């Protein structure tokens with residue numbers, strides 16, 4: 001199998017290096033051949049090629065069976081007035097590969113309950129997954145910025161078609177069927193027209209194709225609350241792009257650290273892009289402090305979804321659980337007073 | 351002073367009744383005359399007048415010095431396809447009165463630390479206020495829903511002008527100056543054009559008019575995380591309408607219950623609209639279970655901001671603190687095993 005490796009900026013290269021180690025260990029142990037091909041994305045691509053998503057990178061990814069990505073962005077390219085920004089690379093690759101469904105599972109490892117700002121009793125039984133629509137909505141609608149007689153104004157258009165909604169809801173509902181059978185649609189149907197479209201299309205689809213599932217709708221403001229108040233009640237959440245961005249970062253706090261959470265971005269085929277949900281964390285880049293587990297768990301998702309290697313994926317997940325159990329963790333999730341390990345030490349241990 | 355009273359739907363009338371009690375007690379104790387005028391809004395207005403915001407209601411509010419509002423909405427009017435919805439009343443009154451700055455303070459009473467899903471140590475020193483832009487953005491931009499050859503599509507336009515941004519940021523910065531001197535702008539400047547406009551205008555305004563304040567910017571996804579991880583670090587947060595809606599409900603969890611949090615919606619003059627941040631909670635309506643403290647604390651904000659009665663406001667806040675201290679609270683914030691009191695009993699105690 002061919003795997004495109006886009007390390008990106010900040011801590012991206014460090015955590016991706018550990019993900020690659022794990023891929024190589026899996027290849028050796030299970031007798032697979034993984035061909036890894038590196039390419040540029042984000043700030044490092046701007047520096048090297050003048051654009052955040054060079055055509056070679058897209059071409060390489062299109063030929064690959066899966067993409068492993070680190071993170072993009074950093075203060076060096078942070079000018080909001082700039083025409084070329086690292087994030088365009090990330091948004092561009094998602095869009096060009098048609099990766100419309102972003103899966104972000106949240107589980108709380110028992111050893112990490114103390115790393116979460118939430119009370120332990122709220123975290124019992126938390127096992128949810130957010131399916132975020134990734135190639136539509138306000139992220140990709142028309143953007144304008146103009147100067148009028150009374151000063152400047154700007155706009156972003158949030159737009160969704162029936163087809164965009166149907167395909168991602170199907171992914172989420174199929175997932176729910178293999179889990180606890182519950183789907184929650186999160187929207188703002190009391191205010192937004194797009195949300196009302198999401199609600200009517202999803203309600204119809206659930207009735208027609210997934211009558212066996214438990215289906216509920218929830219307003220995004222209420223969800224921001226319930227995610228903290230009663231997180232164990234959620235199974236699969238499906239939502240639009242912007243709400244998914246906010247809610248998944250919030251949900252990451254359940255797991256104690258952004259450094260724990262993997263993600264998979266899928267399209268209609270098997271190919272997918274796998275990345276930790278955390279960013280490039282420029283403040284700790286290059287110091288060996290970054291938690292590689294989110295990337296390593298993303299590798300597990302890659303093995304399962306894109307390469308159909310379920311046993312190998314479970315093996316990686318078990319190894320991650322074992323190193324947490326043995327306390328070989330980076331500072332972000334170490335218990336107070338416990339020793340902390342470097343990015344590479346954690347990767348080696350896995 | 352003339353105060354318009356819009357009780358609304360669900361628990362609205364119950365909690366507003368307690369707010370009115372407190373207003374009357376303040377009038378008696380301090381020798382003021384408050385003229386209370388009731389009017390319809392939301393679902394009850396749809397039932398009585400066929401529209402969620404009758405012209406008389408707007409006229410009454412325009413003549414008043416302040417508006418006290420309960421909550422709107424309920425399952426009876428919940429059809430997302432309906433042309434007339436209760437929320438239009440709420441959005442309409444905010445817009446027609448030009449109430450562009452929505453202030454939502456979050457403090458954690460020491461006795462209520464155990465009601466929060468967060469660990470006690472995270473809640474030490476939490477004292478923040480979110481200033482949410484209330485009459486612009488995606489809430490009020492053009493909405494479309496159409497059927498094309500490939501099915502339906504819908505859109506919502508998020509649009510902001512320089513003037514809309516400047517006026518609400520000024521309110522927030524002036525507040526910060528009277529508090530701990532720190533302002534955080536929350537946006538999504540790495541994706542949205544409107545956010546980039548917010549960021550450049552706010553940065554310039556802070557440099558030119560408020561160089562004495564500490565100013566930072568934060569992405570909305572990061573903020574959703576930091577609100578739970580290190581809430582005590584925030585002083586004043588200013589943000590656009592949709593982000594403010596989500597973040598304030600999330601922040602409400604710090605205080606243990608939505609039932610504790612008041613809000614003030616202000617325009618350019620003294621007149622303001624005061625309401626609890628919670629909704630109409632149809633599931634507990636009419637049972638005397640609703641927590642009236644958010645409404646009573648909204649009355650305190652009303653006295654302070656619209657009527658310039660600071661001593662009276664402090665007196666109400668002290669009374670609320672005292673009933674919490676004495677454990678005279680509704681079920682949502684009662685400690686396990688403690689007796690719980692009805693809406694009216696809590697209002698009487700205040």
Ligand SMILES: CC(C)[C@H](C(=O)O)[C@@H](O)C(=O)O
Nearest residue numbers: 087090091245277540541571
């Ligand atoms: C970097 C940014 C554009 C991106 C997003 O908003 O999608 C990130 O926050 C994420 O969640 O993957």
Ligand SMILES: CC(C)[C@H](C(=O)O)[C@@H](O)C(=O)O
Nearest residue numbers: 190191221437440441595627
């Ligand atoms: C009821 C709804 C329209 C409203 C809003 O989104 O503004 C509510 O959630 C609020 O926060 O006051």
